[in-house]
Amino acid sequence: MNLDEVYQELILDHYKRPRCKGVLLSPDRKVDLNNPLCGDQISLTLKFTGETISEIAFDGHGCSISQATASIMAELLRGKTKDDARRLSGLFRGMIKSQIEGDALNDLGDALALEGVKRHSARIKCALLAWDCIDRGLAEGDGAASLRDEMPR
Numbered sequence: 001m002n003l004d005e006v007y008q009e010l011i012l013d014h015y016k017r018p019r020c021k022g023v024l025l026s027p028d029r030k031v032d033l034n035n036p037l038c039g040d041q042i043s044l045t046l047k048f049t050g051e052t053i054s055e056i057a058f059d060g061h062g063c064s065i066s067q068a069t070a071s072i073m074a075e076l077l078r079g080k081t082k083d084d085a086r087r088l089s090g091l092f093r094g095m096i097k098s099q100i101e102g103d104a105l106n107d108l109g110d111a112l113a114l115e116g117v118k119r120h121s122a123r124i125k126c127a128l129l130a131w132d133c134i135d136r137g138l139a140e141g142d143g144a145a146s147l148r149d150e151m152p153r
Ligand code: FES
Pocket: 035, 038, 039, 040, 062, 063, 065, 066, 125, 126, 129
């Protein structure tokens, strides 16, 4: 099995057996985003302890890339600080936009399995739906406990 096949298996596994799936009760932040092109949707709920993401869960429906990415992302970010999560989000975007490559991406862990998406421009929005949710969930100063929106085109 080559690395591409291992990554395909990993994505499929997260799609079929999503981690951190569900909705947190009394979350500190809730973000709902959908991809207007296909209607796929992710709802992310977050609880913080100080600066740490102590609990994270996602719910939603959609293509295997969008849902597997949400599962991988949630597992990766659980227990991380907000600053770390922002850094990892930047790394993921850099990877998907072919701006960052190689060892610099190692902290992405299982999310490296999604690197191949960068070669399929139509799927990039699928892979960014969950990360757009976390970016909004971590955004300071908007004062809203619950955000519902469409992802930017
Ligand atoms: Fe809708 Fe992937 S096809 S997010």
